[in-house]
Amino acid sequence: MLQVRNLTRTFGDKTAVDNVTFDVPAGQMTGFVGGNGAGKTTTMRMIMGVLTATAGEVLLNGSPVTAADRSHFGYMPEERGLYPKQPILDQLIYLGQLHRMSAADARREAMDLLERFTLADRYKDKLESLSLGNQQRVQIAASLLHRPTVLILDEPFSGLDPAAVDSMVELLRERTAAGVPVLFSSHQLDLVDRLCDNLVVLKAGNVMAAGSSESLRASAPRRHRVTVSPDAGWLRDEPGLQVIDVAGPTALLEFDGDADTQRFLSAALARGTVEEFTPLRPTLSEIYREVSA
Structure with a gap:
């Protein structure tokens, strides 16, 4: 070494x-x-x-x-x-x-x-x-x-x-x-x-x-891409998450913890359907941009 x-x-x-x-x-x-x-x-x-x-x-x-x-x-x-x-x-x-x-x-x-x-x-x-x-x-x-x-x-x-x-x-x-x-x-x-x-x-x-x-990816913000029906605009007012981007039914979210993801899923299902809930694995280039900003 x-x-x-x-x-x-x-x-x-x-x-x-x-x-x-x-x-x-x-x-x-x-x-x-x-x-x-x-x-x-x-x-x-x-x-x-x-x-x-x-x-x-x-x-x-x-x-x-x-x-x-x-x-x-x-x-x-x-x-x-x-x-x-x-x-x-x-x-x-x-x-x-x-x-x-x-x-x-x-x-x-x-x-x-x-x-x-x-x-x-x-x-x-x-x-x-x-x-x-x-x-x-x-x-x-x-x-x-x-x-x-x-x-x-x-x-x-x-x-x-x-x-x-x-x-x-x-x-x-x-x-x-x-x-x-x-x-x-x-x-x-x-x-x-x-x-x-x-x-x-x-x-x-x-x-x-x-x-x-792997350790750098694990320490990066926990983000998910979600698609809900009929529209994702209501997510802006949800506690325990940050809306990075939203376009119609699809949003990019950053959660504070595991409990917040479960709360989101319960709230989303109460409003309609959840068509996508995908954790996003950050690339090293994204980590670089994040820490060097």
Whole structure:
């Protein structure tokens, strides 16, 4: 498990990250979301040791992360860090050797990743000759090349087409199945909802919510969609619930507790029929919008 504890980073009199604490469990994907300037990239850079923390620490399985630990991490920065005028395979082999891989092992792993990203026939091409989406694929391959023990990915899906997203998802699921903790940031909330076991929401350098997907959903407001006959307007005056929206016979309701749902059903049946009473399971993107509003 990767553990972030009370991480803080100041730049002069500005606090970019303020006492941030969260966990990235082994074998799970943790989504790191927030608006521009929320502090996600700064936090990731501190985890990787690229930036020194003003305060706080990063732990791996309960012990402070060392430089040796970080040498086995996989990191994909938001801004590409590869060499535009160097052939793709040459630089992937070079990067693998920096992680103490043999040239033969680095070449084999690089070609396998390029094959999976449908770039194997371009291995001799210079990076700058590729489209931006394909350059992103090579950057992803560089972060996965040495089979890292922890993955820190800053906007890994940016610029990828649907096929590349599917390939990336398959690779990440292989890594988590092997026990690797994965932290990735993304503005694509549908992907976060689809992939993540956990969510961390950052706003203005502060954690607004953090936890497993299920625990966050369980703590969200209890909402139901109801359809009653003949009209749902009378619900506005009912105690124990809040009417979020109403349109003719259909309403979106938020209940205070289980007793209030039973009271509603009794009142509705006394007035007519209840055609629908559906609990709504909030998506992670809805939870993000709720806590970051």
